Amino acid sequence: MEKNKHFLVGIFDDHDILLNAVKHVRKQGVKIEEVYTPYPVHFLEDALGYKRSFMPKAAFGFGALGTSLAIFFQTWVMGIDWPMIIGGKTHVAIPDFVPITFELTVLLSAFGMVGTFFGTQDLKPHKVPRVFDRRQSDDKHVMAIDLAANSLSEEELTALLKDVQAEEVNRKDFTDKENKGSFIEYVVDLFTNGVTESARSLNK
């Protein structure tokens, strides 16, 4: 089912002003949909009230899996499945297993964590992202407020954003279409509409 979504978009020039603006706007009880910046702004996640990233836990979990797999496999191969005496060493020569165990720990930890990152943030080659303003990946910071999710009127929210030194306040309307197409559909869609949701709505 398609549903239209209406946002108020505040454009900020400076990340310090943005940080203060986020704190102030939230203090007024306004729900911010999301903030977009061209580079990571430290402490923005705290200002928005996000929980700490769980990536360290994912990295540790996958790393531990790598360690266990490496030790288990080498012990099984050298000690049980095909025991051989090489260079006078015992079958299960633990010090010799250290390099490969280390490498597999790092490998699984890195790939597992990055996979978790892509999976949870829904990053994939044929993802059509929502871009509120093309300058959000260039030189501007963007604060998006969903009009339907707040009790304040559009005028009141505009005044609030101007109050917190937003350079511009624009309205942006999207057709909220879920991005569940296949890769082929993405390519076709790209050539007919555009690569971002913003471009799609512009073309429509």
Added chain:
Amino acid sequence: MQVVSKVREPLVTGGKTYKDITEDICRPVEAAPNPRWLAAFGVSVLLLLAGGYYLGDMLWNGIGKWGMNKTVQWAWDITNFVWWVGIGHAGTLISAVLLLFRQKWRTSINRAAEAMTIFAVICALLWPVVHMGRPWIGGIWALPLPNTYGSLWVNFNSPLLWDVFAISTYFSVSLVFWFIGLIPDFATIRDRATTKMSRLMYGMLSMGFNGSAKTWMHYEAVSLILAGLSTPLVLSVHTIVSFDFATSVIPGWHTTIFPPYFVAGAIFSGFAMVLTLMIITRKVYKLEDYITMEHIELMCIVITITGSVVGIAYITEFCIAWYSGVEYEQYAFVNRMTGQYWWAYWAMMGCNVISPQMFYIKKARTSIGFIFFISIVVNIGMWFERFVIIVTSLHRDFLPSSWLYFNPTIHDVMSYVMTFGLFFTLFFLFSKYFPVVNMAEVKSILKDSDSKVYKSRRTISNDVLPEADRVPVEEQG
């Protein structure tokens, strides 16, 4: 209130804005290839094809086409392998170790250095594979896969197998680290794209990244942990490569100093290659405001330190040989210095120990032409180091009747040339189609060094500012 250093140079000069950064870095990607790029790319492809012909000929007719003999079985191929792996290490060092140490100067050079890592490791991986003679079989046998011979597994006690795991892990993790760093910049290019093809290409590469605060939060955590994982990884890789030698019984190889010595040598040669590439890149793409003299000077200092560590290692090896009381060990080292390969040994000493000491002189480490020259000298020296370790130890083995002198053939030379062709072809493609400087990271450090701050910092030496940026004397306060 922002605290501003009056003594530190700004990391980005020229009073750049965020917009300027995007424009400057995206310009080469968005513009048509210039004739100089086309010429350089053409030469690289030519080297790749010419060298590829000789490598193909070697694979078709057998490894006898190389000059290796019954005594020197590891010659140019393993020399090249160790050398290329070493070249790659500076990339990870700049992106990972300097990130952990919060060195902000790394942001302008990390992207190209990481690319260099990837391409150098590809060139390195090629050597042990073709060294096997029949890579289509050997490449599979090196992996612990179930096979048709029953329960026959690879030997997990062997340093050569550790190498398989180390290099392939290093390559995969470096590739992931590099790609993760590129995603936000691909999104910037995607949002600026004007043609459908570039929208498709950069749209796919950017994975739908849109710079939301939540994604950035996880992204930063991922980057930091990848840096934390890569740091011991980079040390482990060259340590394991050194185990290939250190665990053997060949005089001149089995010393415990090899792991730190190899790692220092890798950083040394890697930084030299980064300097070579950065000096060209900043000139060709007019990036002098991003890759500043300060960046180059800091890299020269790293080269001097690691060059000194390598020099100490050379001397220590002699002491260990003398102290061991083993005459074979002692002979190996005296033979290196005075034997048939004395020229290679002294080339190594001159290039690696003496030349980087020039950077103690401020004038030397701020002269672009001289730095470029020394960076190439260091790379030549490091190739000779690998050659000296491998060939001089092997050409005099335990049986004097086997003693032989190694002479390279045209196939040895051209196979090596092919890897240069491969490396530069990949690097030129990268520099044309990918942003060579990490825009998102440079933007994140810009506020420290924007035009106002730049001017206020430089009031103490106003005369060195470009005329447009000079602050009137009465305003200097």
